[in-house]
Amino acid sequence: MAESTGSTKARRVKGSTAAPEPTVGKTQESEAAEAAISEGEGRKKTKRSFDIAIFSGWCKGCxxxxxxxxxxxxxxGEDGNPVVQDADRCTGCGFCEIHCPDFAISVRARKTASSDQD
Structure with a gap:
């Protein structure tokens, strides 16, 4: 029984004397993370806009x-047909387009004018 406890202690000693991981890799990782954060701050996130078109000839007003x-x-609407209430709130998810049984709705990204035109 004395031998089995001695071998357990030897394993514990080996585990505690393991060499620590080099800190150089961690420094490089943190520098890369800081660079990615500063790069992301420089970019401006533009909100995409979408147009919703409802083809009234195809719509049955479901x-x-x-x-x-x-x-x-x-x-x-009051007449029982769908109307675009606020297209600026649209995120372009396409739920309306996908679930329309009559294929009467189209959601497309708005084309923006390029800023370099004078």
């Missing part, structure tokens, strides 16, 4: 598009 819109961009 209301699925208004029900599925998470940003409430589409609402049901």
């Amino acid at each position: 209301g699925i598009c208004a029900a599925f819109c998470p940003r409430e961009c589409i609402a049901m």
Whole structure:
């Protein structure tokens, strides 16, 4: 029984005398993380805008598009047909387009004018 406890102690000693990991790798990782953060701060995040088109000739007024819109961009009008209430709130998720049984809705990214035109 004395031998088994001695071998256990020997294993513990070996585990505690293991060489520490070099700190050079950690420094390089932290420098890379700091560079990525500073690079991200320099970029401006632009909000993408989307246009919602409802083809009234194809629409039967089921209301699925208004029900599925998470940003409430589409609402049901007084006549029972969907209307674009606030297209600027649209995130382009496409739920309305995907769930429309009549393929009467189209969501497309707005084309922006280039800033280098004078």
